[in-house]
Amino acid sequence: MSTHKLAESEYDKAGDFYVNWLDKNVPDRDTQIRPSIEIMLAMLGDVQGTNVCDLGCGEGYLSRILASRGALVTGVDTSRILLRHAREHSNQLGITYFLDDAQSMNQVSDASMDAVICNMALMDIPDLTATFSSVRRVLVDGGKLVFSILHPCFFTPFNAENPPEDLDEEGNFKALRVTRYGLEGKWFSDGDGMCGTLGSRHRTLSTYLNTLSTSGFQLEEVSEPLAPVLEATAKRRESIVPTLLIAKSTALPT
Numbered sequence: 523m524s525t526h527k528l529a530e531s532e533y534d535k536a537g538d539f540y541v542n543w544l545d546k547n548v549p550d551r552d553t554q555i556r557p558s559i560e561i562m563l564a565m566l567g568d569v570q571g572t573n574v575c576d577l578g579c580g581e582g583y584l585s586r587i588l589a590s591r592g593a594l595v596t597g598v599d600t601s602r603i604l605l606r607h608a609r610e611h612s613n614q615l616g617i618t619y620f621l622d623d624a625q626s627m628n629q630v631s632d633a634s635m636d637a638v639i640c641n642m643a644l645m646d647i648p649d650l651t652a653t654f655s656s657v658r659r660v661l662v663d664g665g666k667l668v669f670s671i672l673h674p675c676f677f678t679p680f681n682a683e684n685p686p687e688d689l690d691e692e693g694n695f696k697a698l699r700v701t702r703y704g705l706e707g708k709w710f711s712d713g714d715g716m717c718g719t720l721g722s723r724h725r726t727l728s729t730y731l732n733t734l735s736t737s738g739f740q741l742e743e744v745s746e747p748l749a750p751v752l753e754a755t756a757k758r759r760e761s762i763v764p765t766l767l768i769a770k771s772t773a774l775p776t
């Protein structure tokens with residue numbers, strides 16, 4: 523099994539941008555992203571002793587949680603830089619990391635995984651059909667696929683200088699403008715954040731769900747988590763409009 527045809531990762535082309543972005547924007551992951559991770563883990567159920575692939579594992583935050591819960595974890599990612607960070611932080615956890623592409627998963631054997639979990643990576647991957655078929659190939663019949671994505675209905679291509687939130691005079695969230703929902707493809711904002719630097723691939727909800735269905739999966743559960751309402755309900759976009767879409771599906775027998 524070879525990785526010599528692997529194209530250079532967009533994350534690696536951007537050097538340390540992503541790890542620095544994480545440090546700056548998500549310094550306390552156990553508070554900031556753990557609630558959505560816990561929803562995904564609840565969808566997976568008990569992972570003790572099961573083979574779980576963390577697809578697009580990045581620097582391995584989720585892989586480490588899975589390993590600490592007794593899963594036999596294989597992390598897959600195309601970024602050499604992020605895999606180096608992942609390996610450095612995973613001593614003695616027994617996690618296997620592969621430099622490999624989600625669209626083929628050449629290094630992962632057929633029917634070798636009980637579950638695949640993919641947190642916030644599908645928007646980076648060009649070919650969704652190839653990715654879901656690779657996931658189906660590595661899963662056992664009845665295996666689970668749990669993924670999270672930026673909510674495709676509410677996080678649509680926009681210009682950073684023209685953010686889609688309308689606020690009232692007090693700065694409270696009032697409304698969200700959904701722009702260019704039907705235009706699929708990679709887009710960049712004008713800013714220097716994630717969407718400005720690495721871009722994001724927009725797909726409609728029907729593309730995600732129909733591709734899942736034609737790739738041999740049955741949708742089981744969907745979650746659109748909202749941030750807790752801290753003060754006045756109208757104040758925060760995240761308390762009213764979901765940022766993420768989380769889905770659980772089962773691999774149908776082939």
Ligand SMILES: C[S@@+](CC[C@H](N)C(=O)[O-])C[C@H]1O[C@@H](n2cnc3c(N)ncnc32)[C@H](O)[C@@H]1O
Nearest residue numbers: 533578579580599600601623624641642643646
């Ligand atoms: C936003 S990061 C999320 C990382 C990780 N899942 C997490 O939650 O911290 C997206 C990840 O997808 C990886 N990625 C992008 N394209 C990929 C591909 N074709 N195959 C595998 N991983 C890919 C990136 O290298 C990056 O680590």
